[in-house]
Structure formats: structure tokens, C-alpha cells
Amino acid sequence: MDLIFWLDSSPVCCKGIFDxxxxxxxxxxxxxxxxxxxxxxxxxxxxxxxxxTVAININLKEVGESAVDLFLKEHLYDVHIFxxxxxxTSMYLDQLLTMNSEAVxxxxxxxxxxxxxxxxxxxxxxLYHSVYARRYRKKISALLPLGQKGxxxxxxxxxxxxxxxxxxxxxxxxxxxPCVANKKHYDDIIRFVYLxxxxxxxxxxxxxxxxxxxxxxxxxxxDMVGGYGDYKEETLSWIEKSPNVxxxxxxxxxxxxSRLNQYDVCIVPSRxxxxxxxxxxxxxxxxxxxxxxxxxxxxxIDASGAGAVVPARxxxxxxxxxxxVMGDMDIVEAWKLAxxxxxxxxxxxxxxxxFIEIVNYIIHKQEERPTPxxxxx
Numbered sequence: 437m438d439l440i441f442w443l444d445s446s447p448v449c450c451k452g453i454f455d456x457x458x459x460x461x462x463x464x465x466x467x468x469x470x471x472x473x474x475x476x477x478x479x480x481x482x483x484x485x486x487x488x489t490v491a492i493n494i495n496l497k498e499v500g501e502s503a504v505d506l507f508l509k510e511h512l513y514d515v516h517i518f519x520x521x522x523x524x525t526s527m528y529l530d531q532l533l534t535m536n537s538e539a540v541x542x543x544x545x546x547x548x549x550x551x552x553x554x555x556x557x558x559x560x561x562x563l564y565h566s567v568y569a570r571r572y573r574k575k576i577s578a579l580l581p582l583g584q585k586g587x588x589x590x591x592x593x594x595x596x597x598x599x600x601x602x603x604x605x606x607x608x609x610x611x612x613x614p615c616v617a618n619k620k621h622y623d624d625i626i627r628f629v630y631l632x633x634x635x636x637x638x639x640x641x642x643x644x645x646x647x648x649x650x651x652x653x654x655x656x657x658x659d660m661v662g663g664y665g666d667y668k669e670e671t672l673s674w675i676e677k678s679p680n681v682x683x684x685x686x687x688x689x690x691x692x693x694s695r696l697n698q699y700d701v702c703i704v705p706s707r708x709x710x711x712x713x714x715x716x717x718x719x720x721x722x723x724x725x726x727x728x729x730x731x732x733x734x735x736x737i738d739a740s741g742a743g744a745v746v747p748a749r750x751x752x753x754x755x756x757x758x759x760x761v762m763g764d765m766d767i768v769e770a771w772k773l774a775x776x777x778x779x780x781x782x783x784x785x786x787x788x789x790x791f792i793e794i795v796n797y798i799i800h801k802q803e804e805r806p807t808p809x810x811x812x813x
Contacts (some may be wrong), residue, residue: 437799438464439516439542441491448689449713450519450544451604451788453487456788458490461795464514466491469507471524473497483769484656515795520545521568521576522633543572544580544603547589547712547732562592562726570604577798582711583732584811594707601794602808604733604787605711609720610693611783616722617772619717624694628658628697629684630716631692633665634672639712640705640728641667645674647705648681653762658700659684696721700768701761702743706731716745724771726757739811740778742771782810796813 439461441447448467450771458466468491498502507532518529521543532539548565566658573579580603585598648658660675661684664667675683687695692714696702702718703725715733718725719742727734731746733801737743744760746753750771761767782788786809793806 438503438511438544439466439491439795440511440514440516441467442467442469442516442518444519444524445473446470446493448490449576449607449707450499450713452474452608453604453606453787454782454790455490455608456784457791460785460788467523468493468497469504469528471497471632483574492599507537507557512539515799516628517542518604521572529576537575540795541576542578542580542795542798543576545586546582546630547586548593549589549708549710560767564591565590565593569613573599578794580794585732585789598782601806602811603809604716604808605713605790606716606784606787607692607713608690609717609784610690611720611779613693613697613720613722615696615772617769617776624655626656626765626768627698627700628656628703628758629661629696629701630658630703630705631661631687631696631717632704632712634660634662634670635665636667636668636670636707637666638707638709639667639708640730640748641665641671643707643728643749643754644703644705645760647754648678650752651762654680654775656680656758656764657682657702661685661687661695672697672746688707692717694720699723701726701743701758703754703758704728704733705754709733719730719775719782722772722773722776722779724761724768726754727763728754735779735811736782739781740774742775771775781812 446538454793467597468489493564512535516532518525576731579595579600581587581600582603584602585603590600629645634641658681659682663686675681686744696718702723702725704714704725706728708730709732712733713726715727715731715736719736719740725737725743726747728746734745737745744757746757790806790809797806798804
């Protein structure tokens with residue numbers, strides 16, 4: 437049986453786990469079926485080297501619809517993995533199930549969390565997604581929501597718990613960096629870093645800016661790394677006016693861990709996300725992370741003890757966490773040790789192995805249910 441990953445665009449945030457799953461899959465070939473090229477902002481951080489994939493890469497813009505029909509007919513009895521039931525690829529999920537109602541279909545997806553003005557819809561948004569639950573819950577083989585918050589959200593929408601397995605985003609990361617704990621600073625300056633899109637709607641960049649204005653201590657530097665996003669101009673303007681803050685440019689994604697390794701604490705002020713991969717990268721880099729409960733990946737901080745989790749949208753709590761670190765340098769070292777100890781639970785090999793276990797659990801009706809390694813305490 438082949439593994440077939442249906443993706444809106446070439447993999448970035450999920451590339452680490454899917455490339456490794458393709459390596460581990462011994463029962464057939466692996467394919468990436470991509471609907472389009474990378475978006476402009478994603479293309480900025482992905483080098484030509486990182487675009488190389490282990491799986492066979494097929495761009496649907498280049499092959500045409502007739503080739504897709506033929507591909508589906510040739511792979512009716514393989515394992516198909518789709519990035520959501522409301523994505524660009526969902527039309528092929530429907531087409532596949534029409535052609536073979538018993539097809540092995542796995543859907544991985546972010547939580548159905550309303551963004552922006554849609555937040556006002558509240559329960560109506562859950563009701564909207566419950567329609568899709570009724571449509572697909574008996575048809576697809578498994579649903580892989582990102583994080584425990586994703587599981588909770590889809591339960592509320594009516595998805596059966598026995599069909600759901602927690603999942604995560606996991607990019608390609610440098611997994612061989614040395615431990616950076618116990619390298620004491622002589623200047624007592626905490627080196628904070630923010631890495632990601634400059635965005636107020638999802639990333640919470642504006643919340644970090646406000647938090648900095650509330651800080652009690654000033655023994656810190658903060659590098660803002662990204663340089664793109666809907667809040668770019670406001671962020672760059674703020675950086676110019678802030679003596680402790682510097683613009684760190686844009687980093688290639690494959691260099692993220694190596695560069696984060698040079699800092700003390702990463703700040704992830706997420707307002708409302710599906711899974712913020714910067715938390716993964718910070719922990720793999722061996723440094724602590726202050727994040728919010730809107731990141732979803734904050735479950736990694738809870739499991740590792742390598743940081744602090746504060747309420748989303750709360751600049752005062754974020755400032756307090758940053759002040760706590762600046763007031764006690766030993767916290768930085770404790771978090772670095774915890775991050776380094778946690779890293780074996782979140783490698784691409786371990787997490788891809790969990791994914792393969794899910795596939796085998798579905799196909800071979802195994803009794804022991806797979807357990808996500810990154811939430812094991």
C-alpha cells in the first residue's frame with residue numbers, strides 16, 4: 437500500500453514528520469499531491485534545498501485534472517491522508533469516497549476555531565462544523581486534530597472519540613544541537629526572541645508589543661524575526677522606537693533551531709492558532725519558551741516544563757512572565773535543561789513512528805491504541 441499525502445501546497449510546517457513517515461513506510465511508495473505552489477510568505481523562509489522531499493512530489497497545476505482521475509483509480513486501495521475536510525484537497529476526498537466507500541482515509545486538521553469577526557458567531561460556528569462531522573464521521577477512517585485543544589473542539593462538533601488521534605505540526609529541524617544550559621551570562625541580560633509572522637490576528641505580535649510597555653525590568657534584548665505579515669509595518673515602526681528591540685530579519689526555516697540556540701527564551705504570544713511550530717523549534721533548539729494557551733502547541737510546554745504558559749490576549753500576564761525570568765536568571769538555565777531532556781520525545785523519527793502506528797492501527801485493527809509521544813510527561 438502506498439501513502440498519499442494530499443496537500444494544499446508543498447509541505448513546510450508538516451514536512452519533518454511527513455518526510456520521516458515516508459522514510460519509515462515499508463509497504464509501498466509515498467506521494468505528496470500538492471494543489472499549488474507555496475504562498476509568497478512561506479516561500480521567503482524555504483530554501484531550494486528544503487523544498488526537496490522524500491516522497492514523490494506531484495503538483496496538480498502541472499499535471500491537470502485527467503491525471504488526477506487516473507491517479508485515483510490506480511490508488512483506490514492505498515492510504516490517503518488529507519489536510520482537512522474543508523481544504524482545497526477535500527474535493528478529492530469526496531471523489532475518492534465516491535469511487536471507493538471503504539477507502540482508507542485519514543484527515544488531519546487544525547481546530548475549528550473562529551478567527552477575527554467570526555468569533556462573534558460562537559456556538560453557530562461549532563454548529564456549522566457539526567454538519568461536516570455528520571457528513572464524514574462514518575466515512576473517513578480517522579481524524580487527526582492538532583493538539584488536545586483540537587480533540588476537544590471536534591468532540592464538541594460531534595466527532596466520535598474512537599476515531600480521533602492527537603496530531604501536530606512538525607517542520608524539518610536541526611535535531612543535533614548541543615545543550616546550552618549552564619552557560620551563565622556575565623551581563624545579566626536576558627536574550628528574548630520572537631520568530632514568526634508579524635500578525636495581530638493570529639500570532640499576537642501586538643500583544644507582545646503591549647507587554648513590553650508593561651515590563652518592570654529592562655535587563656533584556658528582544659530580536660523580532662520575521663519581516664512579513666499583516667502587521668509588518670506597525671511592528672517595524674515599533675521596533676525603531678524601542679531601544680531594547682531589534683529587527684532580526686527573516687530566517688530560512690532550516691536554520692531556525694540553530695539560530696534560536698543562541699538565545700535564552702523564545703516568546704510565542706499567539707492569539708488564536710491551529711498549532712504554532714515556533715514552540716517545537718525553540719524546544720528542539722534547547723531553550724525555554726513563554727507562550728500562550730492560544731498556541732495549541734503550548735501542550736509541549738506543559739509536558740516538558742521548559743517554559744511558561746500564559747492566557748492568550750493578556751499582555752499583563754505575558755509581561756509578568758517575562759519579568760519573572762529577568763528577575764531570576766536560574767529559571768533560564770532550568771528551562772534549557774528541561775528543553776534538552778524533552779527533545780527525544782519530539783523528534784521527527786519518534787513522531788513519524790507514532791503516525792505510522794496510527795496507520796497500522798487503522799489498517800490491521802490492532803488492539804493497542806497509539807499514544808502521542810510529545811505529551812508523555
